[in-house]
Amino acid sequence: MKRWLPDAVARPRLALALAQSLSLVACLAPCAAHAASAPDNALLTPAPDDMVRYLVRSGDNLFRLASDYLIRPETYRTVQQLNHVADPLRLPIGKTLLIPRVLLKQEAVRGTVLSWRGAVRIDGRPAANGMPVTEGMLLETGQRSFVTVTLPDDTSIALPSQSAVRVRRLRKVVLDRHVERLFAIERGRASAAVTPMTDPASTFQFATPGAVTSVRGTRFRMSYDADAHRATSEVLEGKVGFDPQGRSAQVLPAGFGSASDLDEPIALLPPPLLVDAAAPQTDADLRFSWQALPGARAYHLQLATDAQFLKVLDETVVAGSSAQLAGLPDGRYFVRATAIDGHGLEGKPALAEFERRLENSLRLSVEESWNGPVRQYVFHWDPAHESRATFRFQLAKPGREDRPTIDRAGLSSHALVGLALAPGRYRWRVLMDEIIDGHTVSRWTDYQDVRIEASW
Helix, strand or coil: CCCCCCCCCCHHHHHHHHHHHHHHHHHHHHHHHHHCCCCHHHHHCCCCCCEEEEECCCCCCHHHHHHHHECCHHHHHHHHHHCCCCCCCCCCCCCEEEEEHHHECEEECCEEEEEEECCEEECCEECCCCCEECCCCEEEECCCCEEEEECCCCCEEEECCCCEEEEEEEEEECCCCCEEEEEEEEEEEEEEECCCCCCCCCEEEEEECCEEEEECCCEEEEEEECCCCEEEEEEEECEEEEEECCCCCEEEECCEEEECCCCCCEECCCCCEECCCCCCECCCCEEEEEECCCCEEEEEEEEECCCCCCCEEEEEEECCCEEEECCCCCEEEEEEEEEEECCCCECCCEEEEEEECCCCCEEEEEEEEEECCEEEEEEEEEECCCCCCEEEEEEECCCCCCCCCEEEEEECCCEEECCCCCCEEEEEEEEEEEEECCEEEEEECCCEEEEECCCC
8 A cells, every 4th residue: 555654854844734734723613703704705605514524444544545635645644633643554443533624635526508598608708508617617698698507416507697607616525525516696696406415515505795595405596786785595495594694594495585684584476377378379479478466566587498497598577467578489488487576586486388389471462464465463472481381272253262263272382373364353362281290280361352354
């Protein structure tokens, strides 16, 4: 077994390192007490237990543990003195060693951009799917822009529009593999779905300059208004520890929220009742409505391609009980609506799936012209948007629509040219057949009147 042993040359440096390490260990308790009254920036430092407990196994000694797990192996003496170990080569099997967390080696943990939309920058660079996210990076979203980042344990962090979040800590301690994750909200909002943690030393925190939230597995949101210096937090599942600066720490259960200027948690508003949200959206723009909620001063509406809202497409905040958003391509989507109360807390979400099926209406027109001495008519039908549709053209005498003079099916063009027709009044229409979600959808236009003049 390769062992690390101090030599005579290393002893002066070891003495200095030992003095520094002991000073650091001695500072842990008073520093922790000072953190409660520290300035805003101190809240961005996570506060897990300052010691890691290690159970000695067969073959362990302080030199090997120092070489494998300590940032600087010579600081083994700090561990030796802290645990009253007489011989660093002899450790009783089953003994619990206390090791200062600050001495331990750490590994970087990498997140990944799952989805993004709009003006999103990751550490100053345009976002891309699969882009790595590591400790120290800044995530920023512009207007109507969104990004979702996933971590190796499937925890996800989502930023809505006009938000900025700094990855303060994203690392794993080599000794016990516990993970430390701290995301500092510099402005705007962020939400997280945190996978439950089985390791009691692992942490997940959102922080602002005015408050910190700590969780072990839950769905929650946090925001920071940089102008008002105000933080909020809302819990949808599980429990969250909410620690606002200058106020007592609070425990927020599911369905409750708080703010840095509130003394205690308050219940979140219930989900708004969406009106006919599952009905197909066939107009050029998307329209949604809901029943007004007492106590709501605004409503937040989001659209996504998935029920978990990892891939957000658009959003709006409105004061009334209806909203209009820009159109989307045909397909199936999800809408989520929440009410915002007078404290600025966002309530429980209402969720609905809807079908986007833009009606591909036809614009009918007739063009009359002369082809030499012969009068001709060109019947046009122009779809509102391109598709692989087929058409059927019918022209009939008024009152005899059930027996058309002309009935042409299976047309792929958008016009019929040069019909030789007897003079008189006619009515015409066009059927459009489209394949939507594997099914044929057929729609007739209304009849249009046309008068055919003599050809000469």
